[in-house]
Amino acid sequence: MSCILELEQVSCRRGEQDRSFDVSIPSFTLASGELAIMSGPSGCGKSTVLEMLGLVLQPHRIGRFIWQSDSDGAVNIARLWERNDDRGLSSIRAREIGFVLQSGGLLPYLTVAENIMISRRISGLPCSGYVNEISEVLNIVPFMARKPHQLSIGERQRVSIARAMAHQPRLVLADEPTSALDPNAADAVFSLMMKLVAVTGCSAIIVTHDQQRMNLGSARIVTATITESGTEFSE
Amino acid sequence: MMGKLRFIASQGWYDLRYDWRMSGILVASIAAILAPLLLLLGLKTGIVTQMRQNLLADPHNLEIIIYQNAHLTRDWFEAMRKQEAVAFIIPKTRTINATMDIVARRRVLPAVELLPTGPGDPLLESVRIPRHWSEVLISFSMAQSLDVQVGDKLRGILKRRVHGQQQSVELVLQVLGVVPEQALSRDALFAVVDLLTMAEDYRDGYAVPEFNVHAGISDHNEPRIYANARIYARDLESVASLAGQLRAQNLEVRTHAREIENMQIIDGTLTLIFAAVTLLSSLGGAMVFGGSLWVNIERKKQQLALLRLLGCRRGDVMLIPVLQSCVIAGAAFILSVGLYAMVAYFFNVHLPKSPWWPEAAICRLQPCDMVIVVLLTLMVVLLSSLAAGYRGSRVDPSVCLRAFQ
Numbered sequence: 001m002s003c004i005l006e007l008e009q010v011s012c013r014r015g016e017q018d019r020s021f022d023v024s025i026p027s028f029t030l031a032s033g034e035l036a037i038m039s040g041p042s043g044c045g046k047s048t049v050l051e052m053l054g055l056v057l058q059p060h061r062i063g064r065f066i067w068q069s070d071s072d073g074a075v076n077i078a079r080l081w082e083r084n085d086d087r088g089l090s091s092i093r094a095r096e097i098g099f100v101l102q103s104g105g106l107l108p109y110l111t112v113a114e115n116i117m118i119s120r121r122i123s124g125l126p127c128s129g130y131v132n133e134i135s136e137v138l139n140i141v142p143f144m145a146r147k148p149h150q151l152s153i154g155e156r157q158r159v160s161i162a163r164a165m166a167h168q169p170r171l172v173l174a175d176e177p178t179s180a181l182d183p184n185a186a187d188a189v190f191s192l193m194m195k196l197v198a199v200t201g202c203s204a205i206i207v208t209h210d211q212q213r214m215n216l217g218s219a220r221i222v223t224a225t226i227t228e229s230g231t232e233f234s235e
Numbered sequence: 236m237m238g239k240l241r242f243i244a245s246q247g248w249y250d251l252r253y254d255w256r257m258s259g260i261l262v263a264s265i266a267a268i269l270a271p272l273l274l275l276l277g278l279k280t281g282i283v284t285q286m287r288q289n290l291l292a293d294p295h296n297l298e299i300i301i302y303q304n305a306h307l308t309r310d311w312f313e314a315m316r317k318q319e320a321v322a323f324i325i326p327k328t329r330t331i332n333a334t335m336d337i338v339a340r341r342r343v344l345p346a347v348e349l350l351p352t353g354p355g356d357p358l359l360e361s362v363r364i365p366r367h368w369s370e371v372l373i374s375f376s377m378a379q380s381l382d383v384q385v386g387d388k389l390r391g392i393l394k395r396r397v398h399g400q401q402q403s404v405e406l407v408l409q410v411l412g413v414v415p416e417q418a419l420s421r422d423a424l425f426a427v428v429d430l431l432t433m434a435e436d437y438r439d440g441y442a443v444p445e446f447n448v449h450a451g452i453s454d455h456n457e458p459r460i461y462a463n464a465r466i467y468a469r470d471l472e473s474v475a476s477l478a479g480q481l482r483a484q485n486l487e488v489r490t491h492a493r494e495i496e497n498m499q500i501i502d503g504t505l506t507l508i509f510a511a512v513t514l515l516s517s518l519g520g521a522m523v524f525g526g527s528l529w530v531n532i533e534r535k536k537q538q539l540a541l542l543r544l545l546g547c548r549r550g551d552v553m554l555i556p557v558l559q560s561c562v563i564a565g566a567a568f569i570l571s572v573g574l575y576a577m578v579a580y581f582f583n584v585h586l587p588k589s590p591w592w593p594e595a596a597i598c599r600l601q602p603c604d605m606v607i608v609v610l611l612t613l614m615v616v617l618l619s620s621l622a623a624g625y626r627g628s629r630v631d632p633s634v635c636l637r638a639f640q
Contacts, residue, residue: 051636054544054633054636056636087548090548091546092546101541108538109254121242122242123546147253175636
């Protein structure tokens with residue numbers, strides 16, 4: 001299987017001068033179709049890692065950061081950040097990454113259907129039956145015409161997953177996708193997401209502080225190790 | 236590219252619609268500035284136009300009066316007639332009026348003023364101009380006191396004293412028309428210059444064959460000199476320059492310059508006031524609108540960050556508040572024109588009218604004024620939205636990863 005992500009010595013400095021700490025990834029690769037669970041205690045820098053992987057936070061140090069794009073081949077992310085290439089970074093985010101946020105992150109002025117379609121529209125993809133299929137799997141078809149504020153948190157989260165996958169990205173990044181849900185709903189949402197990842201064959205990185213979720217057979221587990229200078233994420 | 240623009244525009248539009256309370260407040264805040272400005276501009280244009288029309292409607296305001304006995308030659312009149320600033324000029328035989336006794340239906344009007352006229356006389360736009368010395372126009376007051384109508388005949392009596400002997404001649408004059416009271420309110424006759432010069436010749440002792448008077452001096456050797464003239468300028472602006480030119484020829488002249496000057500001063504003052512009010516309210520409007528947009532961007536930071544996270548570029552996100560502002564400005568303009576139209580209608584119906592120009596609106600806007608107002612509004616709104624758009628485009632996409640809703 002080919003790699004979609006290759007990182008070496010990627011780190012970012014966070015916090016104020018006295019209490020600053022490094023969040024670093026010494027070495028990490030992700031093959032296509034692979035699932036990685038990233039865990040650690042609150043405040044250790046999980047979100048920072050996700051932002052770096054999601055191309056929205058510029059790392060302070062990059063040894064190597066390669067993105068294997070479907071269309072453009074190997075893209076050197078370090079170069080894009082150096083040139084402050086918003087267009088290049090944005091277009092990778094639009095085409096190849098799907099985001100699932102902690103509490104949905106849906107646009108309040110759009111209906112559920114429009115919220116799901118937005119990822120396809122931004123990357124310029126036409127409508128597709130695929131969207132209906134995943135909507136059925138996630139059981140959100142009945143409220144396609146509603147606005148987000150008319151949904152429960154669990155329903156919003158399922159819509160958010162549909163949006164993250166609607167444009168068939170190569171990588172889904174999920175940030176504590178079940179933390180706002182009660183345990184039963186959390187289980188349901190989590191297993192739905194796992195199912196979709198397996199069916200669609202995309203890669204996924206899921207950040208969670210929930211230790212139970214780490215008993216997933218095939219998933220790679222990346223854990224945070226707190227050192228003197230900061231946090232290191234490694235397997 | 237068009238698809239992208241449509242996508243961005245639709246995001247802005249859906250957001251405006253969803254957040255209709257805020258959109259309404261923004262529209263109202265711009266209309267609150269725009270509607271009074273339109274009204275002020277309308278009143279200024281209406282009042283100045285009306286004053287100008289009033290002045291123009293009364294041709295006396297274009298008149299330049301020479302109040303001394305002058306020596307004006309035919310050449311002088313020829314030269315004056317060629318000038319751009321001169322609308323009408325005709326010689327007068329005397330400075331203090333040439334007169335004639337008039338008899339009609341046994342009533343006598345002694346020493347009726349005799350005024351020269353000719354084609355293009357600004358006082359006589361609506362009546363037929365006499366061509367022959369036996370044709371006259373009479374003023375409205377004269378028609379009333381003599382009880383004569385168009386087509387009636389008058390008798391004009393001229394007297395002279397030759398070698399101590401009193402002589403007189405009686406002329407038959409046909410009434411060609413009645414001059415409206417607005418043009419002249421006193422008793423007077425309008426006739427061709429020939430009648431005046433012949434009457435003058437008769438008084439001076441000459442023979443006038445046209446009057447059937449063959450006794451008297453027969454040859455007229457000296458070139459004719461006129462004592463005065465009726466002069467009218469082309470427009471209000473040329474009155475002063477024409478008067479100045481005559482003064483430079485040592486002629487003592489008088490004009491209605493003060494009324495014209497008043498109108499020009501009021502025009503200038505109102506324009507200045509309007510410009511100052513416009514400037515102040517545009518600045519205030521830009522600050523209010525820019526500030527509201529800025530606060531709005533802060534409120535919607537999460538949404539903009541999400542669009543950025545999903546792959547919208549900086550420029551795309553910047554475009555959202557700019558497009559939204561255009562829609563808001565358009566809606567505010569339509570609302571303002573509606574409000575303006577209502578108040579202007581009220582003013583036009585209830586404020587007193589000019590007697591000269593009863594159909595004129597007191598509050599009116601010209602299309603070019605409207606275009607200027609639209610462009611100004613759009614400029615102010617776009618400038619303030621650019622600042623907000625820039626702020627929006629700097630939103631860090633990671634904002635929405637940390638906390639949303």
